[in-house]
Amino acid sequence: xxxxxxxxxxxxxxxxxxxxxxxxxxxxxxxxxxxxxxxxxxxxxxxxxxxxxxxxxxxxxxxxxxxxxxxxxxxxxxxxxxxxxxxxxxxxxxxxxxxxxxxxxxxxxxxxxxxxxxxxxxxxxxxxxxxxxxxxxxxxxxxxxxxxxxxxxxxxxxxxxxxxxxxxxxxxxxxxxxxxxxxxxxxxxxxxxxxxxxxxxxxxxxxxxxxxxxxxxxxxxxxxxxxxxxxxxxxxxxxx
Amino acid sequence: xxxxxxxxxxxxxxxxxxxxxxxxxxxxxxxxxxxxxxxxxxxxxxxxxxxxxxxxxxxxxxxxxxxxxxxxxxxxxxxxxxxxxxxxxxxxxxxxxxxxxxxxxxxxxxxxxxxxxxxxxxxxxxxxxxxxxxxxxxxxxxxxxxxxxxxxxxxxxxxxxxxxxxxxxxxxxxxxxxxxxxxxxxxxxxxxxxxxxxxxxxxxxxxxxxxxxxxxxxxxxxxxxxxxxxxxxxxxxxxx
Numbered sequence: 001x002x003x004x005x006x007x008x009x010x011x012x013x014x015x016x017x018x019x020x021x022x023x024x025x026x027x028x029x030x031x032x033x034x035x036x037x038x039x040x041x042x043x044x045x046x047x048x049x050x051x052x053x054x055x056x057x058x059x060x061x062x063x064x065x066x067x068x069x070x071x072x073x074x075x076x077x078x079x080x081x082x083x084x085x086x087x088x089x090x091x092x093x094x095x096x097x098x099x100x101x102x103x104x105x106x107x108x109x110x111x112x113x114x115x116x117x118x119x120x121x122x123x124x125x126x127x128x129x130x131x132x133x134x135x136x137x138x139x140x141x142x143x144x145x146x147x148x149x150x151x152x153x154x155x156x157x158x159x160x161x162x163x164x165x166x167x168x169x170x171x172x173x174x175x176x177x178x179x180x181x182x183x184x185x186x187x188x189x190x191x192x193x194x195x196x197x198x199x200x201x202x203x204x205x206x207x208x209x210x211x212x213x214x215x216x217x218x219x220x221x222x223x224x225x226x227x228x229x230x231x232x233x234x235x236x237x238x239x240x
Numbered sequence: 241x242x243x244x245x246x247x248x249x250x251x252x253x254x255x256x257x258x259x260x261x262x263x264x265x266x267x268x269x270x271x272x273x274x275x276x277x278x279x280x281x282x283x284x285x286x287x288x289x290x291x292x293x294x295x296x297x298x299x300x301x302x303x304x305x306x307x308x309x310x311x312x313x314x315x316x317x318x319x320x321x322x323x324x325x326x327x328x329x330x331x332x333x334x335x336x337x338x339x340x341x342x343x344x345x346x347x348x349x350x351x352x353x354x355x356x357x358x359x360x361x362x363x364x365x366x367x368x369x370x371x372x373x374x375x376x377x378x379x380x381x382x383x384x385x386x387x388x389x390x391x392x393x394x395x396x397x398x399x400x401x402x403x404x405x406x407x408x409x410x411x412x413x414x415x416x417x418x419x420x421x422x423x424x425x426x427x428x429x430x431x432x433x434x435x436x437x438x439x440x441x442x443x444x445x446x447x448x449x450x451x452x453x454x455x456x457x458x459x460x461x462x463x464x465x466x467x468x469x470x471x472x473x474x475x476x477x478x479x480x
Contacts, residue, residue: 013314013315013318015318015322015323018282018304028271037319038323039279039316039319039323039324039325040315040318040319040322040323040325041322041324042322042323042324042326043324044323058390066311066315068310068311070308070310070337071306071308072367072426072427072428073367073369073424073428074253074424074426074428075277075280075306075425077426078253078255078277079279079280080278082255082281082282083277083278083279083281083282083283083284084256084279084283084284084324084325085279085324086279086282095270097310097337097339098370098373099337099339099364099367099372099373099374099380100367100372101369101370101371101373101376101427102370102371102425102427103366103369103370103371103426103427103428104369104427105425106425106426110426124339127260127310127312127339127340127341128312128336128341129313129340129341129343129344129389130341130342131341131342131343132339132340132341133338133339133341133379133383134339136341136379136383137377137379137380139373139376139377139379140339140377143373143376143377144373147371148416152434167314167355184311184313184314186312186314186317186343186346186347187312187313187340187342187343187344187346187352188312188313188314188343189286229412236381
């Protein structure tokens, strides 16, 4: 992230392998992370994963499969290591909801160890959608943080709307980022890069529709990269 | 359920299409519901879905894809309607976590309408795993129930450990059922059919390893079917 001078994650919410690989190639030079939903890609195959890994290694970004695991440990083992997607064989990062309890992280540990390559886990401590219970219930975020920090060699940070959760060394990635803010018709609420990184103290901005729906995704990625990194540098200099 | 005299759901936690179809054929005569994890089936294809539907129609059971949707509405549309699995094209039931807020149900509604066939939704109001936040946080279950009853033509019940949530007409399906009780090594906690249906007032028992890992899954399904239905009849007669 520091070497490449970017704290941008692009949410590749597309529905075909060709679109996914085209977007990854276009935004690859600008992103720290490419966030995928393999299960929305109609023609996903092992070839897709292989091609995505080539692009990730070429452009030095991490692949974050935003699976939001949310089942009991025994099921999560099979979901993360198996199925058509075999997520732990190609993703660098996956995430998990805290609601099933600590067994979900035990399950992910089993899956990652079976996969034989390093995969980091983010715990969803907060969400960006209207009326979400992580925000609405006072005890939710602290419980999610406690679960995460109990597994420091597996969990490296959070999906959250504010930085600082879990103490030093925990990365915060924030979804729902869009220049100008606003919301969609299905409950998503947007924040700007400046607010997310500067005011809320998050580390990585996750931008979806602001980039993948742009006429020129590469140019849009460059714009968000610059805005996100400038906000990060300002915060590091204590200007916000 | 009443016609077939069974309140048994079998969790088909297997990893190949052949195993899934073999299990479905074996337990089909005994179950009200077959619960699937399509994303743990390594060689899942449209053919698997078609073959499963043939068995479901022949033996008159419902297919419940236990996807535990847990994302924002816009993403859930694509996850439920698209991808390799195209869940709404073959499942009769899907489920959703409440943590993302009501937008997740709006998203599922869009996906189901796009699919053009009836699919009912269960909201996860409680879980069976140790330390789960639905049980640990006092406000979680009421919030999940409120979200569900606001969508009565989409949501027909709950995944929960106790019946009666949401009032009359809401179905309660309970996972983690096994003769003898106990727990696994990744946080799952088991309850018996008698406790789940009789004492806790649930309607449908979900049995996984007790059946699919049995030497004779059909015989085990028959045994659980009898135990579950007997407990249901006793409860209906007011004997528990």
